[in-house]
Amino acid sequence: MLKYTCRRILGMIPTLIIVVTCVFFFVRLIPGDPARLVAGDQATEADVVAVRVQLGLDQPVPVQYVKYVSGLLHGDLGMSLRTKRPVTEEISTRYGNTLELTFISLIWSTIVGVLFGVWSGTHRGKWQDYLGMTSAVSGISLPAFWVGFLLIMAFAVKLRWFPTTGASSLSSFVLPSITLGISIAAVIARFTRSSIIEVLKEDYIRTARAKGLKEKVVIWKHAFRNSLLSVVTVVGLQFGFLLGGAVVVEAVFAFPGLGSLLIQSVNFRDYPTIQSLILIFSLQFIIINLIVDVLYAVLNPEIKLG
């Protein structure tokens, strides 16, 4: 087990190096002179030079790269052009909010998704299945920003149950996490359904039924436990997408998280912050994929670890 985990972590290193390099070249890929873009139209030549020095773009590329990587290793992500504060500071104040939002969304969407999936899968071809899968395909097709607006209209403006924006109290997490979780719940429901349908074809299900077990026990103890494997994989992968999907939802609710920071930074051309956020989003994603892989191996006795 430990050996497998270590091998997976080592296998991550090339991807990490490539991702860091891609993110490094990010600012250098911008057509034209990024320093001039940042400085703006009215900037004097001296301003542009100052920005170029600030971005470290006045040095040769290999020197910049070494500086960037050593900065990363020391936890230094540079200075935000927008707020003139260290990017790490900007990010750390908002990271908790995004993480909390993501977790809440993941938890409710997993519960709802699994229930819908099992319900549909065990009633294959009946109205329950039809209802469940129609809701699921609708959930995948809903634009998050639209759902967010409709929820704000109904529950924040008309009924005044929840605040429209912010992350000050737990109640301000309710509407964003509903918006964020809908598509994930839908994806989980679809996977759970097909996995349950596969498992229900197995011989041991027939045996369980033949020996007179209650249908509830057959479904939850025999069928669901065996389909859990694919559910875990999907949930894990969706976690990464949730972190990305949070961008749109945070913009709708003016939620003080990493996503809204990314939008602000893109609009302000705050390249050091954009760069760091993209790096963080992809790092999280890589680490989550690793955890899912290891978890999959732990849960699946059929996988031989060599």
Next chain:
Amino acid sequence: MSEDKNLKTNPVAAPAVSEAEKSDIRTPTSEIIRKFKKQRNSVIALIFILFLLLISIVGNSLVPFGINDYDYSAILQGPSGAHLFGTDEFGRDLFSRIICGTRISLAVGLSAVTVGAICGTILGLLSGYYGGFLDSVVMRICDTLFAFPGIILAIAIVAILGSGLYNVVIAVAVFSTPTFARIVRARTLALKESVFVQAAINLGASDSRILFRHILPGAIPDIIVQYTMSIGSSILTASSLSFLGMGAQPPTPEWGLLLSNGRAYMVTTLHTTLFPGLAIFLTVLSFNILGDGLRDALDPKLTD
């Protein structure tokens, strides 16, 4: 089965197969069409998509108002006989703007996914067939692209290239390429070992003939399903980017942008956000339902 028996036991009767019996002959294509027709939802979705395509071609010349017809005497009016979906903050007819936006959303979705599908298919075929160094490079690139979750990659690309619809198309195309590459590569690896491909190799067929005449047709069903599914998600991603201010710029009647404009007035008027969102939802939904139906119809393992 019955026509088989007919042919064997009674060869004389074979030429006299009636028209009715002819339609009983099952070919792979007719099987797929039959399976597809059984899914009523998918058929409806297909009809709706054809209708959207028609609108996107002729809609612009049929709309009652121009997309930039300002009318300051009719600002933010609710739905009425004259303005089916109401008017926006400049008194422009929302119905006309949404109809004209169909062309934009479909064009963005279709062109981005088509580019992604072509690039991904070629990369997948080559890396699956030749393997070795090329394969490692292509798969490493895919891994890297996959390491940026969801919309983040698209935002990163737009941040580099600048805002605008064309850049959104490029971003979404890049974003959808690795999935096609993975799917086609997996299919290529499987088909490469199949007897008919090995036979073609032994007969001395050229690599391009093997790839495009023997392997590619086997991958087409996977590509079609992924293509349909990707159009839905691409339209969603593209409209999200426009909503965030990184895609279409005013006064383009792009759906995501219409919704974003409507947000300022949403407390007083619902229709400015309701109808553009509904347009996006129904379009994406019909592509996803069609994709589901095609997947079930094209999967030979699924029997009824």
